[in-house]
Amino acid sequence: MNKIFEIPLYAYQRSPDQDAASSVRHKVIVIGAGPVGLAAAIDLAQQGVQVVVLDDNDKVSFGSRAICFSQRSLEIADRLGAGRKLVEKGVLWDAGKVFFDNRQVYEFHLQPDTGYANPAFINLQQYYVEKMLVERVRELQAEGAPIEIRGQNRVEAIGTHDDHVKLEIETPEGPYNIEADWLIACDGANSPTRRMLGLDFEGRIFEDNFLIADVVMRADFPSERWFWFDPPFNRGQSALLHKQPDNVWRIDLQLGKDIDPEHEKLPENVIPRLKAMLGEDVDFALEWVSIYTFQCRRMERFRHGRVLFAGDSAHQVSPFGARGANSGLQDADNLCWKLKLVMDGDAPDLLLDSYSRERVEAADENIRMSTLSTEFITPKSDMSRLLRDAVLDLSEHYPFARPLVNSGRLSTPCAYSGSSLSSADALNGPEVTRPGSACPDAPLGDEFLLPQLAGKFTLLTIDADAPDSIEEGGVQATRLALSVKDDLTLELKRRYLGDATGAVYLIRPDQHVAARRDTFEENAFRQAIRRATGKE
Amino acid sequence: MTDLILTPNLENADGFYADLTAAHDGLNKAESDALNARLVLVLANHIGAAKVLSNALKAAKLQDT
Structure with a gap:
């Protein structure tokens, strides 16, 4: 290795x-x-x-x-x-399984993402x-x-x-x-x-200890995220198995409070836990072991x-x-x-x-979302555990309960909702591209949208007129002129126009939307550039 | 969306109450608690509307909705 x-x-x-x-x-x-x-x-x-x-x-x-x-x-x-x-x-993955006690309660597939250059994760x-x-x-x-x-x-x-x-x-x-x-x-x-x-x-310290182990093994577990609540091999706690490149698997075992980290980290204590999880006859080598507690603070x-x-x-x-x-x-x-x-x-x-x-x-x-996950994974009261277990039991039988299962809500970019750099929304357009949002990618024939928005202010026009560039106070915004016809899959229309017939977006160098309207109005966009650069 | 209904609305009040208590027959405390928790979640999903559920939580706490 x-x-x-x-x-x-x-x-x-x-x-x-x-x-x-x-x-x-x-x-x-x-x-x-x-x-x-x-x-x-x-x-x-x-x-x-x-x-x-x-x-x-x-x-x-x-x-x-x-x-x-x-x-x-x-x-x-x-x-x-x-x-x-x-x-x-x-390693690409788009599926996961959720286990509770001694059984699988359901499996899920991330929505098959189309129209993005990059995978979801x-x-x-x-x-x-x-x-x-x-x-x-x-x-x-x-x-x-x-x-x-x-x-x-x-x-x-x-x-x-x-x-x-x-x-x-x-x-x-x-x-x-x-x-x-x-x-x-x-x-x-x-x-x-x-x-x-x-x-x-400042923030909140959580007392649960987690053991992380990277193990190298030749095993035929699929490239899926497997999450266990209260499994027989780790009673009252949680466990996670996730695949990395080079036949390395990440294993996370919750150990609870009041444990001795140095003792638990010893291979003679780690290996029996992993065998109980993976099976006695699975051959593996430990690459890295660590024990952590975590904080939510900023x-x-x-x-x-x-x-x-x-x-x-x-x-x-x-x-x-x-x-x-x-x-x-x-x-x-x-x-x-x-x-x-x-x-x-x-x-x-x-x-x-x-x-x-x-x-x-x-x-x-991020702190709010990850704290909700933490509370589901490590319930802090008897009633919280009772409700959590009820959700898991129901999830085995009824789809309605599955969105309530929270083993981690995966990272999505923050749409800066109250940012002083954004101009008021002036387009009856989709929610995903309202001012403050990170621009979603979209296919443009054999290419994609985002690489064309990188590192500079862009005036993105979709079936709308605008000058090739405008300069305001030393900051230049260059036009990228597109039409819904450039994307036969209609993702560009779905993500950037919605019901509108045309749109003009001012996009920041970090690919977040600063402003959008149905048509180009010079004064409005000059003001939007000033706002987006802290001048208004 | 309709508001939370706090006036009589059950089609068969005595019948439902009898069914609810009978569902717990033979269960120990932990099993009964689990049944209640599942029932709350099933009913909440059926209602769906956030406003109604938030008012239901207040009503259950005997607060004015």
Whole structure:
């Protein structure tokens, strides 16, 4: 077994900054080379922004960790030039089984998604995602993009100033100082940046312990998500089995409260549990075992002057629903275009406050959804358990009860409902594309819509007139002219027009809808651009 | 959608009450609790309307709807 998380991927190298007479100033420094930090750095580098990524380690993350990547994450990865690799390596799944006690109560198929370039979900170990993003960084470097990763560079102290940030860094060859105009902290749930700045992280702690094991086995379990409530092999608790690439299977076993994690983690205690679950005669090897409890909490604000928090450093959710890494990638997606406009002087500084507001709304949605799942999976009272079991018993016999079964509501992008960047809806159009929403993909013959909306403001017209581009206060929106005839499957019409005969959309660089109307009205769209860039 | 009905509406009040209690005959406390829970869910699904259900919860708590 080739364990890629044991190989240094960005080994320590001495930087000229360490020999400079005074602290070198960079445009942006990202702390943390996890999926979120790497995504942010790639996004900025693709826009020509100089960026340095610091990580206290030099390898990808240890163990599989995040394994379930959503369609929206894959769309973001496409824009970053890494999406196809992820999908090629990932395991596709579209079915699941739910077990209760000693029996299967039902099985489900995710709606067969048509008309999207990317699948609804893939399963892929976080270490592969990180490896592929690092490979993308190397590609950008080869093209001369201003991006670098510095391994074994641990930030020891942070000084915040009105117009820059100072960092004291420890390396294998001793300390040095650098500065940055902007700092993005993607340093995880235990964020040292957050701690060093003395910032809050409030929320709810759940006491249940979960054992995660990655096992390597040649087994003929299908590529499905299997979830057990109160199974004979783990009485009173839950269990999950999910397939990853390379014959690796993720097993999650709820262990309950008041256990000794160190004791439970020992192979002699883990292996009998897994045998009880998988069967005595199944041959498997343990690749990674971890025990975790989880919290649902977030920072009050994700922006503190020149320091921006993204991913787990800003918010933490329960693992049910794959809302951790997926929401972190959406943070980076939301942040980077705003930061670029502010750095270039094309938008006021307060545009960055909208990053915090929009992603706080998303974090609250994720915390709310994953807390509901947690309460179903780990009922906190006798009556809550009684109702949960009643739902499961009914689900075996009647379809009506199946939507009530909650073993995790899978991550979907937040539609920023109250965002100050959105203009009032002026189209009698579909709900999925109302202002604030992430644009759903749609087929256009042999191609797809989303790649044509990437990284810039777009004036999407569907059977409507508009100029080829409009510029407002240094921000340009370029027209993409489409017709419902471009998509014979009619998904474009279904997702963007509904009953309307034509529409004009203003779409942000992160592919969220800023405004829409039935026809192009210059003043309205100029105002919409100003709103979307924090100028109104 | 119709409002929650809190005036007599059962086709056969005495008959339903007898059936409801008879359904619990021979069940222990846990089995009876489970039956009640399933019954609530079946009825709730039949009603469907969020407003009616939310008023039903209030009525069951003996609060004004």
